[in-house]
Amino acid sequence: MxxxxxxxxxxxxxxxxxxxxxxxxxxxxxxxxxxxxxxxxxxxxxxxxxxxxxxxxxxxxxxxxxxxxxxxxxxxxxxxxxxxxxxxxxxxxxxxxxxxxxxxxxxxxxxxxxxxxxxxxxxxxxxxxxxxxxxxxDRTVAQTGAYERARAVLAALTPRERDVAVAIADGRANAEIAGALFMSVTTVKSHVSSILTKLGLDNRTQIALLVHDADLV
Missing domain, CATH: 3.40.50.2300 (Response regulator)
Known part of the structure; x- marks a missing residue:
């Protein structure tokens, strides 16, 4: 079960x-x-x-x-x-x-x-x-000021966390991210948890929204 x-x-x-x-x-x-x-x-x-x-x-x-x-x-x-x-x-x-x-x-x-x-x-x-x-x-990219705000928020992430955030926005699952970035699934999950905490977000979809606002994918 x-x-x-x-x-x-x-x-x-x-x-x-x-x-x-x-x-x-x-x-x-x-x-x-x-x-x-x-x-x-x-x-x-x-x-x-x-x-x-x-x-x-x-x-x-x-x-x-x-x-x-x-x-x-x-x-x-x-x-x-x-x-x-x-x-x-x-x-x-x-x-x-x-x-x-x-x-x-x-x-x-x-x-x-x-x-x-x-x-x-x-x-x-x-x-x-x-x-x-x-x-x-289309909507998020068109919003006035969304790009600058998103870039400023994402600046709080480490380079590796940023890579994970971009991969999430690209629609990749944890296992796919692990393979692409040469890390374990456990490490990916740790990075995702850290991203959510640092940015005050609730889930992966909101990470993807922010990355799209920043025009990183």
């Missing part, structure tokens, strides 16, 4: 939840452990089911997906969150990632890719739809 990925589905549409449950439950070591109909219920459901990954809709009553993501990621031992939505505006993408989401997918993403995203995010690797990543890069 150690390799099982426990997933919580959060969506105000019961049919969407049912479809996701049928699609994911038992696929690639994934077990759907619970459901919630809005962001408020999601917080209670996380307490009850202790999921590894939450698949989170954005537009929901009472508490929306971005607010719920922020609340969950602020916990001492938070679940990973993947936003799964039909609304891919630039504002939604940026706000969700700033709130701590480790992934952002559209609901028309093929089932196999959603399952793959769950596995990758559970392992600590960010997962964005290709179109989402492209739009995100």
């Amino acid at each position: 150690a390799d099982v990925i426990r997933v919580l589905l959060v969506d105000d549409d019961a049919l969407v939840r049912a479809g996701l449950s049928m699609m994911l439950d038992g696929t690639g070591g994934i077990v759907v452990v619970g459901e919630a109909g809005d962001g408020r219920e999601a917080v209670t459901a996380v307490d009850a089911h202790a999921p590894d990954v939450v698949l989170m809709d954005l537009q929901m009553p009472y508490v929306d997906g971005i607010a719920a993501t922020r609340r969950l990621r602020a916990r001492a031992d938070p679940p990973e969150v993947i936003v799964l939505t039909t609304f891919d505006s630039d504002e939604n993408i940026v706000h969700a990632l700033r709130a701590g989401a480790g992934g952002f997918l559209l609901k028309d993403t093929p089932p196999g890719q959603i399952a793959d995203a769950v596995a990758r995010v559970a392992a600590g690797d960010p997962m964005l739809s290709p179109g989402v990543m492209r739009r995100l890069m």
Whole structure:
């Protein structure tokens, strides 16, 4: 059971939840452990089911997906969150990632890719739809002053930490970074932890955002 990925589905549409449950439950070591109909219920459901990954809709009553993501990621031992939505505006993408989401997918993403995203995010690797990543890069590079601010923040890193941060922004997993930079996976994890602490960030996706702001990839 150690390799099982426990997933919580959060969506105000019961049919969407049912479809996701049928699609994911038992696929690639994934077990759907619970459901919630809005962001408020999601917080209670996380307490009850202790999921590894939450698949989170954005537009929901009472508490929306971005607010719920922020609340969950602020916990001492938070679940990973993947936003799964039909609304891919630039504002939604940026706000969700700033709130701590480790992934952002559209609901028309093929089932196999959603399952793959769950596995990758559970392992600590960010997962964005290709179109989402492209739009995100375009937006961040265009923001006035973002380049200078990002470069100033990244100056706090050692050269090796900077190399790891750039590799993360390039979408590489820990094992890939270790091979490319000739270090152990344990050392990579140590560098990632140090980067998050030094920069006051919550996850790898936020590291990638900052590196893209600095136009280093």
